[in-house]
Amino acid sequence: MIESVSEIQVRYSETDMMGIVYHGSYLPWLEIGRTQLLAEVGMPYREIEESGLFLPVLEVNVAYKRPAKYDDRIVITTQLREKPIVKIRMDYELHRDGLLLATGYSVHAFMNREGQAMRVPDFFQEAVERLL
Amino acid sequence: MIESVSEIQVRYSETDMMGIVYHGSYLPWLEIGRTQLLAEVGMPYREIEESGLFLPVLEVNVAYKRPAKYDDRIVITTQLREKPIVKIRMDYELHRDGLLLATGYSVHAFMNREGQAMRVPDFFQEAVERLL
């Protein structure tokens, strides 16, 4: 398993009129978690796309346990548990002060610049296998 | 089953640098679908909140089949399939020109102004049962 920890601070723009964080605001946070994990594995997502590889989202899921609020510091724990073959899955946990706020996962395809699905490139496979 | 159909047109602000709609932009669309369904059942969400009842999101899931693009007209089909008891679940399908782009679901609690979970209020139960 590869695990990475990121932290964000809730922005005012991420709240809604219920007085808490808008549920859709969590998706960019999960994205911060997985790009952080990829950077730590040696593959910054900016460079991945520049090399012509894209990881579009096939599925995303978030389960909300407790509300996040404006100005909260949220710790995002991202896990890559399995070797990616044709897809890659990441799992997430969000905590504030040790309290679990939400869990989630995302599944991604590997796609080339023309929008065609492709197998996991060797450089990606190797970078991940070194650490898994 | 209660079914409702809404339509949106993709905004430029909803795209990302992959040239397609950002995956997080779908969540406000699902919300448009379910508020449209609630309005058709006789319970505009604005009035629901004004009466002191809130439907916070407990879980959301989206499966992306084909990319949506800028300026696309997207048809959102929302279904309420089961009588809500302590939670309410909505199911969604998004189409463009008859082509399935994405499916999803959301699960919501019933919450009062103090943030406490509550049973489904009678007026809500009755409005739904008339149509289910």
Place this chain on the structure above:
Amino acid sequence: MIESVSEIQVRYSETDMMGIVYHGSYLPWLEIGRTQLLAEVGMPYREIEESGLFLPVLEVNVAYKRPAKYDDRIVITTQLREKPIVKIRMDYELHRDGLLLATGYSVHAFMNREGQAMRVPDFFQEAVERLL
């Protein structure tokens, strides 16, 4: 002067914890106003970009007079007052039930696919001059 009228309905995702519409949510609305104007002039923005012309924002300004709220129907009036030469400026007014909520303007460059500034293309100039 060319004038165009659009209408949007405020989404829950566009509100913030102040209980009103987040000030940044107005920018996509101005964009809906100007793309509607361009479509009415015979130049849908999707086609403009497909032809290799882009209109990046050089400046944007919004003055907020009264708060917009969830579920409000907002009428966006967009005006093109002057013949564009190297830049194009649009002016906006937002109303709810005849009440002025906000005014704004945006200024745009004409840019080619390589990101270089260019003069207004002939087809654009002519489409606008026919109506101004």
Place this chain on the structure above:
Amino acid sequence: MIESVSEIQVRYSETDMMGIVYHGSYLPWLEIGRTQLLAEVGMPYREIEESGLFLPVLEVNVAYKRPAKYDDRIVITTQLREKPIVKIRMDYELHRDGLLLATGYSVHAFMNREGQAMRVPDFFQEAVERLL
């Protein structure tokens, strides 16, 4: 003059199909700049709102000089140049690697919980005057 410096890293969700940062994504950044300045002055915005004082945006302006891109580190410099009386104005500059990307300003009212405009509260006035 009171000056504060913040830094953000551009999120994927903040880009659009032009391949650069969506112009509306800058508004939450300006907000990060001014809340950072208020925190350094001893008035975290969360506490300001909890005390019943709100600073709704009356006007916002952004001038875009050079595009910001995904993953860029952006330095936000926020300045409070004048003593607030009935309004407060903040000025902003955004840089990447010393290069000016954008300038902007925002003007805010002082509002109580009932949505009524009010004079600048003494605690706010004093905190600012100590540093101006």
